[in-house]
Amino acid sequence: MTENEPHMPDFVVIPESVDQLVLLIKFCNQNLIPIVPYSTGNNVGGLTIPDCGGIIVDFGKKMNRIINVDENMMYAVLEPGVTFGQLNKFLTKKYPHLRYSYPNAPPYAGVVGNALLSGMTNLGAKIGSMADSINGLEVITSDGDVTRIGSCFYGKGEAEADSWWSRYPMPDLLGLFINFQGMTGLVTKCSVQLWPKEPIEKAQLVLFFGLTDVAPFLREIGKADIINDIAAFSVEVAKMEIGIPEPKRYPGEPPYTAVMPMSAKTEKQMEAKLEILENIIDDLNKKGTNIHLINYNEFSKLFNLKARNIYDLPSQILSLHEYSGLTWFGAYAPSHKFEELIEKTDELYYKHDVPPYNYIKIMKGGHYGIFRPIFRFKKFTDQERIVKLLEEIVDVCIDLGCIPYKTPSWITAKMRKKINPGWLKLFEKIKNCMDPNNIFNPGRWNT
Numbered sequence: 001m002t003e004n005e006p007h008m009p010d011f012v013v014i015p016e017s018v019d020q021l022v023l024l025i026k027f028c029n030q031n032l033i034p035i036v037p038y039s040t041g042n043n044v045g046g047l048t049i050p051d052c053g054g055i056i057v058d059f060g061k062k063m064n065r066i067i068n069v070d071e072n073m074m075y076a077v078l079e080p081g082v083t084f085g086q087l088n089k090f091l092t093k094k095y096p097h098l099r100y101s102y103p104n105a106p107p108y109a110g111v112v113g114n115a116l117l118s119g120m121t122n123l124g125a126k127i128g129s130m131a132d133s134i135n136g137l138e139v140i141t142s143d144g145d146v147t148r149i150g151s152c153f154y155g156k157g158e159a160e161a162d163s164w165w166s167r168y169p170m171p172d173l174l175g176l177f178i179n180f181q182g183m184t185g186l187v188t189k190c191s192v193q194l195w196p197k198e199p200i201e202k203a204q205l206v207l208f209f210g211l212t213d214v215a216p217f218l219r220e221i222g223k224a225d226i227i228n229d230i231a232a233f234s235v236e237v238a239k240m241e242i243g244i245p246e247p248k249r250y251p252g253e254p255p256y257t258a259v260m261p262m263s264a265k266t267e268k269q270m271e272a273k274l275e276i277l278e279n280i281i282d283d284l285n286k287k288g289t290n291i292h293l294i295n296y297n298e299f300s301k302l303f304n305l306k307a308r309n310i311y312d313l314p315s316q317i318l319s320l321h322e323y324s325g326l327t328w329f330g331a332y333a334p335s336h337k338f339e340e341l342i343e344k345t346d347e348l349y350y351k352h353d354v355p356p357y358n359y360i361k362i363m364k365g366g367h368y369g370i371f372r373p374i375f376r377f378k379k380f381t382d383q384e385r386i387v388k389l390l391e392e393i394v395d396v397c398i399d400l401g402c403i404p405y406k407t408p409s410w411i412t413a414k415m416r417k418k419i420n421p422g423w424l425k426l427f428e429k430i431k432n433c434m435d436p437n438n439i440f441n442p443g444r445w446n447t
């Protein structure tokens with residue numbers, strides 16, 4: 001679905017074991033053959049397109065086992081091909097009191113790929129980036145060495161099954177593999193944190209009648225520690241979700257809406273959380289916003305499963321799959337700039353006659369935000385027009401300090417012009433040290 005140019009690999013390898021991969025990496029390193037790691041290929045940024053040919057290593061077909069779940073320490077050790085749907089089904093059946101955290105990605109997208117790329121999910125307001133939820137990794141580096149990182153690092157042979165519980169406090173070598181887009185080695189196991197599943201779950205719908213009313217609300221709700229997540233989006237998106245493919249915003253309609261999954265251990269705790277939520281809205285409205293709260297369960301009855309889909313994750317979200325093309329500027333964002341980001345992107349959408357599709361979140365107790373303009377398009381007729389708009393949005397958002405994730409190389413090229421030279425030098429040094437022959441996913445981050 002991506003706007004990035006397609007390219008065929010020369011071969012696809014479907015590995016079954018670490019031993020096979022060690023042989024493959026040694027062979028590729030000797031013969032200078034590119035290796036592109038691929039879990040399920042759902043990153044949207046074209047990051048598994050083998051721009052220089054070579055071998056795609058497809059983990060999704062056979063290295064897709066849930067190796068172990070530790071109930072006490074609340075983690076799961078996964079092979080790279082495990083999908084969100086698979087993990088959700090497994091936990092629901094065997095560990096119903098535990099949960100993972102899910103993005104808006106389809107159930108067939110990969111858990112490990114998402115965590116390695118700092119994905120953001122429906123516990124984001126509490127736990128932040130999914131990379132923070134990684135406890136440990138097993139990796140193969142360019143010389144064919146197999147390394148375990150995290151608390152699983154003790155022991156000369158296999159790791160103890162119950163040893164994958166922490167990333168710290170040793171030097172944090174895990175960072176060598178996070179957001180590197182497969183450029184530093186192959187991850188063969190990943191331990192991700194799980195969380196208790198609370199028995200009381202309620203979702204709330206919030207309507208924002210002023211264009212930027214959503215911004216102060218996101219900042220306040222982030223600090224309040226009462227929601228699991230918030231998905232604030234342009235009202236056009238809400239309309240798409242209930243089946244209007246090319247919606248318009250009419251005068252008087254709220255330009256933004258938000259869905260907030262909340263959970264609690266008891267009804268009383270939920271009542272207290274709802275009281276705090278109402279107080280936040282009252283206080284903001286006294287200062288001039290126009291924000292309304294609606295019980296989402298009641299609202300969704302009007303639209304049945306279509307409306308539940310958007311927060312009952314993982315699911316196939318209608319508006320993201322309706323067209324043949326999908327792309328976005330998915331960025332970590334400074335939340336004090338939300339107002340400016342909303343106003344400037346709104347202007348650009350209208351200039352290009354494209355319905356606004358912004359998706360905004362607050363993360364990790366209010367410490368930072370997510371700002372994600374999304375574009376669905378008809379790939380064979382509309383791509384050029386949409387990419388033009390995307391480019392303008394990228395420039396505005398990067399100028400305001402946004403940092404895109406899952407970044408295609410045409411965007412990293414723009415970022416490189418703004419990143420401080422010291423960072424770029426260190427980045428190149430690390431890449432050269434980890435992968436001197438540049439065999440791992442060459443071309444990413446313009447390497």
Ligand SMILES: Cc1cc2nc3c(=O)[nH]c(=O)nc-3n(C[C@H](O)[C@H](O)[C@H](O)COP(=O)(O)OP(=O)(O)OC[C@H]3O[C@@H](n4cnc5c(N)ncnc54)[C@H](O)[C@@H]3O)c2cc1C
Pocket residue numbers: 036037038039040041042043044047048059080103104105106109110111112113114116117118119120121180181182183185186187188320321406441
């Ligand atoms: C409709 C839609 C909606 C989405 N919504 C969201 C959302 O709300 N939040 C969010 O965070 N994401 C979202 N995503 C993106 C998606 O969650 C993740 O990017 C995806 O799960 C990544 O996993 P993957 O298996 O597809 O990885 P891939 O696309 O296969 O790979 C991703 C990157 O990791 C590298 N890689 C893969 N496997 C390995 C390995 N074993 N070792 C080293 N490197 C490796 C690849 O080379 C590539 O650079 C969405 C995607 C779609 C299609």
